[in-house]
Amino acid sequence: MDEFLHNSFQAFPLPLLILVIVASILCLGKAADVLVDEAVSLSLRWGVPKMIIGATLVSLGTTLPEVSVSVLSALEGNPGIALGNAVGSIICDTGLILGIAILISPPSIDKRLVNRQGWIQVGAGFLLVLAAIPWFDLGSMFTTGGRITQLTGFVFLALLLQYIYLSIRWSRSKPGELEEGLDDTTEIDTSSLVIVIIKLVIAITVVILSSQVLIPAVEITAKILYIPDAIIGATLVAFGTSLPELVTAIQASRRGHSELAIGNIIGADILNVLFVSGAAAAVTSNGLEAPVNFFQFYFPAMILVLLVFRAGIAMSKDTIKRPIGVILLIIYLIATVAGYFFK
Numbered sequence: 202m203d204e205f206l207h208n209s210f211q212a213f214p215l216p217l218l219i220l221v222i223v224a225s226i227l228c229l230g231k232a233a234d235v236l237v238d239e240a241v242s243l244s245l246r247w248g249v250p251k252m253i254i255g256a257t258l259v260s261l262g263t264t265l266p267e268v269s270v271s272v273l274s275a276l277e278g279n280p281g282i283a284l285g286n287a288v289g290s291i292i293c294d295t296g297l298i299l300g301i302a303i304l305i306s307p308p309s310i311d312k313r314l315v316n317r318q319g320w321i322q323v324g325a326g327f328l329l330v331l332a333a334i335p336w337f338d339l340g341s342m343f344t345t346g347g348r349i350t351q352l353t354g355f356v357f358l359a360l361l362l363q364y365i366y367l368s369i370r371w372s373r374s375k376p377g378e379l380e381e382g383l384d385d386t387t388e389i390d391t392s393s394l395v396i397v398i399i400k401l402v403i404a405i406t407v408v409i410l411s412s413q414v415l416i417p418a419v420e421i422t423a424k425i426l427y428i429p430d431a432i433i434g435a436t437l438v439a440f441g442t443s444l445p446e447l448v449t450a451i452q453a454s455r456r457g458h459s460e461l462a463i464g465n466i467i468g469a470d471i472l473n474v475l476f477v478s479g480a481a482a483a484v485t486s487n488g489l490e491a492p493v494n495f496f497q498f499y500f501p502a503m504i505l506v507l508l509v510f511r512a513g514i515a516m517s518k519d520t521i522k523r524p525i526g527v528i529l530l531i532i533y534l535i536a537t538v539a540g541y542f543f544k
Contacts, residue, residue: 207417218422225415226441229266232407236262239401246394260468263446264290264476265405269412270438271481277416280489281429282438283481284333284349287473288499289439291326294446294466294473295506296533302450302462303526310463310521315514317371318467321364325474326507330500332357333491342496349478350488357479364471415441429492432540443469463521470507502536 210218240262267290271283302308333347341347392400415438423433446469450462482489491500509532513525 206414207420210417210421213421215422215425218418218425221418222415222422222441225411225418228407228411229269229415229441232404232411233263233266235400236265236404236408239397239404242397243394243401246397260465260472261476263465264469264472265408266412266441267439267443267473267477268480269408270415271477272484273409273412274416275481275485275489279416279420280481280485280487281492282416282419282433284478284489284491284495285432285499286438287477287481288329288495288503290443290473290477291470291503292499292506292533292536293439293443294469295510296529296536297440298443298447298450299463299466299510300526300528300530300533301447302466303521303529304523305451305455307520307523307526308463309519310514310517312514312517312519315463315467318464318471319511319514322467322470323507323511325471326503329474329478330504333489333495333500343493346493346496347491348488349482349491351482351486354479354482354484354488357475358483361472361475361479364475368468428541429494432494498536498540502532502540506532506536 210221213221267286271286274280274282274286329349332349332353335341335345335347419433419438423429446462446466450466478489506529509528510525513521513528517525
């Protein structure tokens with residue numbers, strides 16, 4: 202199927218390829234939304250506390266497109282898209298989506314909760330950079346780049362399990378966090394259990410199939426525009442696979458529960474490192490290559506947007522003010538435009 206799609210897309214004109222990419226991205230976003238809703242419904246039927254659902258399943262569900270695209274890209278020999286998608290999604294989630302959420306409705310925050318999760322968020326970003334650095338030949342970092350090894354990928358996945366375990370423990374230590382917001386922003390499916398499971402399976406299938414269509418379309422488009430795969434992964438694909446977080450953030454903020462969006466984005470950033478990068482590196486013996494332009498631009502841009510968000514939290518009392526959202530959006534826009542000069 203992959204070879205058939207690749208050969209077919211080579212005959213497509215650029216406007217049609219762009220339409221294929223947009224359609225695939227929309228399918229990814231919609232399928233991920235359904236997946237989250239049905240996972241929440243299923244978990245509630247099984248008596249799982251709502252805070253645990255918000256801290257784990259919602260973030261896991263909204264990062265599924267990133268995982269699917271990155272893993273399939275790595276398996277098909279395109280690690281540039283895989284790593285670019287993970288790093289670009291962190292920049293997009295924290296800069297664009299959080300910026301929009303804060304502007305729509307400045308969120309009230311529980312600083313204890315945000316600080317605890319937020320430092321893990323920043324730590325995960327630094328961990329990704331440190332894992333990619335060629336420690337035995339630091340001089341090659343800006344000449345040939347670095348690599349996240351397959352072993353490191355498995356370590357990231359082990360840390361993912363630890364993070365989920367800690368999230369469950371922390372949610373039980375203070376029951377009720379985010380429960381009100383989750384009630385008001387999540388529609389619970391009242392269908393029979395069999396129907397819910399069928400919807401869940403269909404949503405997962407659509408995510409995987411959409412990813413398989415998206416990857417070759419992006420590859421061909423990148424060649425036509427003479428843009429490296431890593432750049433495309435860090436911008437267009439990263440934005441597209443972040444659509445579930447964007448939709449969740451806008452809906453939650455419009456209903457006055459943007460604190461739910463804050464928690465979802467922080468969790469998604471952590472999962473982009475541990476789950477997306479970890480899974481993509483683990484499935485290929487060569488791991489994920491980190492091109493030179495990542496050390497020159499994308500890694501610094503990712504760390505910058507994470508640190509600016511942390512500074513915004515530190516300067517806030519009970520509410521994150523709109524100027525923080527404006528700054529995050531400006532950083533995202535500058536990073537997106539400037540990225541095309543670091544090919």
